[in-house]
Amino acid sequence: MQTGEYLRTTSGLLLMVPILVLLSACADKRQQPRDITGADAAAGLAVIERLGCAACHQIPGVDWPQGTVGGSLDGFADRSMIAGQFPNQPETLATWVRNAPSMSPKTGMPAMPMTSAEARDVAAYLYTLEHD
Numbered sequence: 001m002q003t004g005e006y007l008r009t010t011s012g013l014l015l016m017v018p019i020l021v022l023l024s025a026c027a028d029k030r031q032q033p034r035d036i037t038g039a040d041a042a043a044g045l046a047v048i049e050r051l052g053c054a055a056c057h058q059i060p061g062v063d064w065p066q067g068t069v070g071g072s073l074d075g076f077a078d079r080s081m082i083a084g085q086f087p088n089q090p091e092t093l094a095t096w097v098r099n100a101p102s103m104s105p106k107t108g109m110p111a112m113p114m115t116s117a118e119a120r121d122v123a124a125y126l127y128t129l130e131h132d
């Protein structure tokens with residue numbers, strides 16, 4: 001009787017180990033803001049070039065201009081925050097690149113004329129920029 005209970009407890013604990021491992025793997029993934037379903041990074045680069053983001057930012061993949069007002073976006077995929085205020089997550093970034101003043105009224109980053117689909121493409125491109 002006692003042995004049976006011991007075995008049940010032990011196997012219960014053993015089952016918990018893989019479950020905990022799985023849970024922590026999911027948690028890690030959530031902290032990595034990288035995939036945007038259906039977005040197209042190459043199309044995002046074309047939008048960035050068309051709208052002239054590089055007038056204010058240095059952006060790998062855009063040779064000219066290399067503006068300095070908004071800072072370099074090199075390594076943006078590795079950063080945890082947007083403008084030091086918002087978590088660097090796909091939908092948040094897509095909103096930011098399209099309409100930063102709606103999130104941060106005093107920001108120097110202007111609203112940019114693009115569709116929300118284009119904004120997701122732009123975010124996908126920024127997530128290809130991996131090291132600083």
Ligand code: HEC
Pocket residue numbers: 048051052053054055056057069070071073076081082083084097104106107108109110112122126
């Ligand atoms: C007129 C200048 C200007 C233009 C054009 C501009 N930005 Fe910005 N951007 C800024 C400034 C200034 C900031 C810093 C904002 C802040 O900290 O509030 C910024 C911040 C950002 C950030 C956050 C950077 C960080 O360090 O966290 C991203 C991403 C960004 N811009 C992307 C873009 C993209 C993509 C475009 C083109 C669609 C663009 N910007 C066009 C001025 C500009």
